[in-house]
Amino acid sequence: MATVWIPTPLQALTGGEATVRATGGTVKELVEDLDRSYPGFKEAIVGEGVLVRPGISVVVDGSVVKKGLLHPVGAESEVFFIPAIGGG
Amino acid sequence: MNKPEKLPHFRVVGTNPIRPDGLDKVTGRAVYGDDFKIAGMLHGKVLRSPHAHARIKSIDTRRAAKLPGVRAIITGADFPKPSVAMVPMGEGGYVDMNDTADNVIAKGKAFYDGHVIAAVAADNPHIAEEAVALIDVKYEVLPPVMDVRSAMAPGAAVLHETFNPGAFFMKTHKVLPNASRLELGAGDVARGFKEADVIVEREFTTETVHQGYIESHICTAQWDERGQVTIWTTTQGAFAIRDQVAIVCAVPMSHVRVVPLEIGGGFGGKDTAYIEPLAAMLAKKADRPVKVVMSRAESLRATGPSSGTFIRAKMGAKKDGTLVAADLSFAYEAGGFPGGPIAAGVLTSITRYNIPNVRLEGFDVLVNKPKVKPYRAPGATQSNFAVEQVMNQLAEKLGMDPVEFRIRNAMKTGDRLILGFPCPPVGGVEMLEAVKKHPHYKAPLGKNQGRGVAFSFWFGAGLTSSAELSVNSDGTVQMCTGSCDLSGTRLTLAMQAAEALGIDVEDVSPTIGDTHSVGYTLQSVGSRTTFATGIAVYEAAQKVLKEMAGRAALLWETDPANVAVDRGDFTDMNNPAHRFTFRELADKLEHSGGPVSAQSTVTPERVGFQLAAHLVDIEVDTETGKVDILRYTAFQDAGKAVHPDFVAGQIQGGVVQGLGWALNEEFWYDAKGRLCNASLLDYRMPIALDVPMIDVVILETPNPGHPFGVRGVGEVPIVPPAAAVANAIYDAIGVRMDALPMKPGRVLQKIKEQKSAAA
Amino acid sequence: MHDFQFVTPGTLNEALKLLAKHGASAQLLAGGTDLIVKMRVRHARPDLVLDAKHIPELNVLKLDGTGLTIGAAVSCRSIYLDERIAARYPALVDCTALIGGIQIQGRATVGGNLCNAAPSADTIPALIALGAMAHLRGPKGKRQLPVEKFCLGPGKTALRKGEMLIHVRIPKPAKNSGAFFLRFIPRNEMDIAVVNAAAAVVLDARKTKFISARIAIGAAAPTPLYVEDAGAVLADEPVSENMIAEAARIASDAVRPITDMRGTIEQRRDLAAVLTARALRGAIDRAKRGNR
Numbered sequence A: 001m002a003t004v005w006i007p008t009p010l011q012a013l014t015g016g017e018a019t020v021r022a023t024g025g026t027v028k029e030l031v032e033d034l035d036r037s038y039p040g041f042k043e044a045i046v047g048e049g050v051l052v053r054p055g056i057s058v059v060v061d062g063s064v065v066k067k068g069l070l071h072p073v074g075a076e077s078e079v080f081f082i083p084a085i086g087g088g
Numbered sequence B: 001m002n003k004p005e006k007l008p009h010f011r012v013v014g015t016n017p018i019r020p021d022g023l024d025k026v027t028g029r030a031v032y033g034d035d036f037k038i039a040g041m042l043h044g045k046v047l048r049s050p051h052a053h054a055r056i057k058s059i060d061t062r063r064a065a066k067l068p069g070v071r072a073i074i075t076g077a078d079f080p081k082p083s084v085a086m087v088p089m090g091e092g093g094y095v096d097m098n099d100t101a102d103n104v105i106a107k108g109k110a111f112y113d114g115h116v117i118a119a120v121a122a123d124n125p126h127i128a129e130e131a132v133a134l135i136d137v138k139y140e141v142l143p144p145v146m147d148v149r150s151a152m153a154p155g156a157a158v159l160h161e162t163f164n165p166g167a168f169f170m171k172t173h174k175v176l177p178n179a180s181r182l183e184l185g186a187g188d189v190a191r192g193f194k195e196a197d198v199i200v201e202r203e204f205t206t207e208t209v210h211q212g213y214i215e216s217h218i219c220t221a222q223w224d225e226r227g228q229v230t231i232w233t234t235t236q237g238a239f240a241i242r243d244q245v246a247i248v249c250a251v252p253m254s255h256v257r258v259v260p261l262e263i264g265g266g267f268g269g270k271d272t273a274y275i276e277p278l279a280a281m282l283a284k285k286a287d288r289p290v291k292v293v294m295s296r297a298e299s300l301r302a303t304g305p306s307s308g309t310f311i312r313a314k315m316g317a318k319k320d321g322t323l324v325a326a327d328l329s330f331a332y333e334a335g336g337f338p339g340g341p342i343a344a345g346v347l348t349s350i351t352r353y354n355i356p357n358v359r360l361e362g363f364d365v366l367v368n369k370p371k372v373k374p375y376r377a378p379g380a381t382q383s384n385f386a387v388e389q390v391m392n393q394l395a396e397k398l399g400m401d402p403v404e405f406r407i408r409n410a411m412k413t414g415d416r417l418i419l420g421f422p423c424p425p426v427g428g429v430e431m432l433e434a435v436k437k438h439p440h441y442k443a444p445l446g447k448n449q450g451r452g453v454a455f456s457f458w459f460g461a462g463l464t465s466s467a468e469l470s471v472n473s474d475g476t477v478q479m480c481t482g483s484c485d486l487s488g489t490r491l492t493l494a495m496q497a498a499e500a501l502g503i504d505v506e507d508v509s510p511t512i513g514d515t516h517s518v519g520y521t522l523q524s525v526g527s528r529t530t531f532a533t534g535i536a537v538y539e540a541a542q543k544v545l546k547e548m549a550g551r552a553a554l555l556w557e558t559d560p561a562n563v564a565v566d567r568g569d570f571t572d573m574n575n576p577a578h579r580f581t582f583r584e585l586a587d588k589l590e591h592s593g594g595p596v597s598a599q600s601t602v603t604p605e606r607v608g609f610q611l612a613a614h615l616v617d618i619e620v621d622t623e624t625g626k627v628d629i630l631r632y633t634a635f636q637d638a639g640k641a642v643h644p645d646f647v648a649g650q651i652q653g654g655v656v657q658g659l660g661w662a663l664n665e666e667f668w669y670d671a672k673g674r675l676c677n678a679s680l681l682d683y684r685m686p687i688a689l690d691v692p693m694i695d696v697v698i699l700e701t702p703n704p705g706h707p708f709g710v711r712g713v714g715e716v717p718i719v720p721p722a723a724a725v726a727n728a729i730y731d732a733i734g735v736r737m738d739a740l741p742m743k744p745g746r747v748l749q750k751i752k753e754q755k756s757a758a759a
Numbered sequence C: 001m002h003d004f005q006f007v008t009p010g011t012l013n014e015a016l017k018l019l020a021k022h023g024a025s026a027q028l029l030a031g032g033t034d035l036i037v038k039m040r041v042r043h044a045r046p047d048l049v050l051d052a053k054h055i056p057e058l059n060v061l062k063l064d065g066t067g068l069t070i071g072a073a074v075s076c077r078s079i080y081l082d083e084r085i086a087a088r089y090p091a092l093v094d095c096t097a098l099i100g101g102i103q104i105q106g107r108a109t110v111g112g113n114l115c116n117a118a119p120s121a122d123t124i125p126a127l128i129a130l131g132a133m134a135h136l137r138g139p140k141g142k143r144q145l146p147v148e149k150f151c152l153g154p155g156k157t158a159l160r161k162g163e164m165l166i167h168v169r170i171p172k173p174a175k176n177s178g179a180f181f182l183r184f185i186p187r188n189e190m191d192i193a194v195v196n197a198a199a200a201v202v203l204d205a206r207k208t209k210f211i212s213a214r215i216a217i218g219a220a221a222p223t224p225l226y227v228e229d230a231g232a233v234l235a236d237e238p239v240s241e242n243m244i245a246e247a248a249r250i251a252s253d254a255v256r257p258i259t260d261m262r263g264t265i266e267q268r269r270d271l272a273a274v275l276t277a278r279a280l281r282g283a284i285d286r287a288k289r290g291n292r
């Protein structure tokens, strides 16, 4: 089971839990798994189709991953959803 | 300057060759925006709103159209609906293209002083300017909303009835009138403050500031009969401009060719299309090429500055010096459209310290100012100004040395960051130790002199880059990338190609492609070019070497697996007599299958964090409040400094801009929301006499995400100066500065308050 | 920029005739460092621009037994580069050498600085402190005005229709005198004065007593201000920090500043006092060293 770090605004859904465990082979599957326990989770993260909502970056094991929801995760993976950041 | 040790296995990386574009730039041969001319070219001028907030009732262009020599006039009505509503800007950031289009030219409402209302193309700039003055616009003037606190106060005039909070992290976030709100956190802040032995709580304000690039925005547009438009422009990113023009003008992307010219500074402010869509529309209507040159005043009034802010900061620590809680609230100006540097500002505020209990709140606030744009480490300078002063105050209350206090709390490789993920390799503690050991830290100070320190962090960006390498038969190499060169990156990229191929840097000839000649490449922003485009170059070089190894195998009639490649040296593992240098093999490519070239497009994911610690000595004239900078030492981790002199140059440039924020730079609006200081006389950037030599200490903690260990360097040096100067002022005369800029009148006011409090 | 006519009169009469004929729609161009800037931003729209650089009377720079004549078209740079002038009028060097950079100083004139009548003009306080007279010519002939009476408000002068400035005349410095100009700017160069000040003092032979003093403050009222009382209070008093503080207080009370992007009322009042004191100290110091 991978570990998902719940962003502060969504901790209302998880009853204040900052990290939860979820099953799945991709980030998307983890999100769908979590949505079963915490309804509304998917809607907060997933935008159109297989894309994350605008403004969110997906981090898997320390790297901001370009494939977002489609990125594969392992049993020991840690997944984070962070706000997008621009640069100058 | 302390030069980093040149690691023995690097031949090119870590040296300081002369830049290939240097002579062209100092002799005037280089072609910048205004140097570009084309036959039949008309000149465009822009009519801008004199009001900060107004409904446009009518625009009458008839008088202007009658002026001889006027060839085209456009208003918002000439623009189609954008062809795409939202576009990604990399790293998950999105831009609302309706906002972008409305920022290019007002439709119905003007949101800031300088917002474009109409534009004219004429035979010469003087006629165009006269024609602009003949356009009659009727406005319904609305009350302007000029700072974050009044924008969020009940009863404030509303800029947009509905707006797209953006591209603003979580849908669950609150949308208020004129603002949206973000909250992040960890632990339990209330409990954290209960554990704290010392707590500091303060409020800060900072003003709107501008990047102040010396070359203004300048472009020329020309259409052909197939409906394809070519735009020559000065920009940080040709593809970014192409995408914006294509969407705003509703033209297929393949029909917009953007040719980047040399750029006279950008700092984040030149990846937005302001005049390019105007030039394109004027050129289309006039059926002639059109050049548009923004004046200095226009660029200050109407191109994206960095946000003014209001900040509340409360932090607590235990007696032993460990930080236990931080409760920080930041309101950043977004300008006339949503989307300020809120996430970055909020997250960078404390990312460099381990704090178990944190609440971070951010507001993205609409005000009647130009839409803010990135400016070197967007958002971080403001939040750092607050947090690094609170850090010093906590250290003072604890009786600890301020650097020691920071060492005690500095994040280390593997520590959990505020959002939970482990910190990639960083050298923060080593950097702070270097500060403590540096002679500057203990040097004596005179009367009214003080020393300040600040420690800062910036994320940096990865994003997409492309590169192509072509091997010439004489062993030289053409290198084309899509990255506009703001800082010497032609050379730092050529150096990485040379390093990877095992050839001399003089044998790599770098060029910057236009959008029709090179693979997709995002802007030169986020300190990413030497890092990310460097990886593209490195990957292309690996492909070249692999192909060439195959050719060697062919020539030696052996299996490619038997060819050993060490940089540019090819050997047959089974026959020591078989050896080729890169040059020798290059000469044989023609007859072994034809010339070799390779392309690579990459989107690197492991960006190295940027850390900087600055030390500054200042002196205050206590009669006038003027602060003079006496000595400056900047410490920064470059990962691997590809060209140490360029790294030093980036650091020095960032420091000078940071000192501008610290001392004098601010947009000064009158009560009606009109920008009064739209000139470099009154928008006071530092001049040469205002800054001492800036000493640079480069440290190197390699970034495992880059083959040579590179991390970005361009942005973080702007972050510490404002806080460091504020801390130095306190050290000198015992007054705490809570507002930027720390201009003489403000410092004098503080001195007078201090005197009357003492009396 | 709008269309306009450019004429280079070779004689004063020709210039005066054109001025009389075209009235307010004609403007003289000395160095052009104010005029051209204003025309480019449409703040000035003359139909006729008269080049002053070829009118002989306006190009006189002459030091004689009774004083110094500075023609209205003489550049700042030629003033401070003249060693004899620089030795006798160091306060003129203080101000002419800090207007813009070398290129600007090569074009800009004291006459233009005066006729432009900016409250912050950097040469005017020194001219006032040095007791300079403005010499004018117009359709009705010649007249003279003390420089402190020349500016009437921002951009407004006592020049009448068809009248022009020919030169300023500065008297020979008295024995045991010294003068000093300084300005306060937030940066260290290339800036516009938040407040500026000039002081000229005449001391007794032992240099322990003031005989007389003239103090002028700029950028702290609609025009550069001659603060007669601040100078008068020093007459016959000992040279002391107390007296300097008293003059500074009077100057600070006399100014009528505004708040704008360059400074606040309060800051300008404070600066008027600080700069008056510093100008006086500088002038006294020079008087003690033979005005060097």
Ligand SMILES: Cc1cc2nc3c(=O)[nH]c(=O)nc-3n(C[C@H](O)[C@H](O)[C@H](O)COP(=O)(O)OP(=O)(O)OC[C@H]3O[C@@H](n4cnc5c(N)ncnc54)[C@H](O)[C@@H]3O)c2cc1C
Pocket: C027, C028, C029, C030, C031, C032, C033, C034, C035, C036, C037, C052, C072, C073, C098, C099, C100, C101, C104, C107, C108, C109, C110, C111, C112, C113, C114, C115, C116, C120, C121, C122, C123, C159, C163, C164, C165, C166, C191, C192
């Ligand atoms: C980069 C820069 C820096 C500057 N720095 C400073 C500074 O530090 N301090 C400062 O005080 N000023 C400064 N200025 C402003 C300007 O240079 C000075 O005011 C200068 O002395 C003006 O002289 P000029 O000969 O160029 O005037 P012009 O522009 O030629 O004329 C100014 C005005 O006076 C009128 N005029 C000129 N001659 C006559 C005459 N004989 N009779 C009647 N009217 C006349 C003109 O019609 C015009 O209205 C600066 C300007 C620039 C561009």
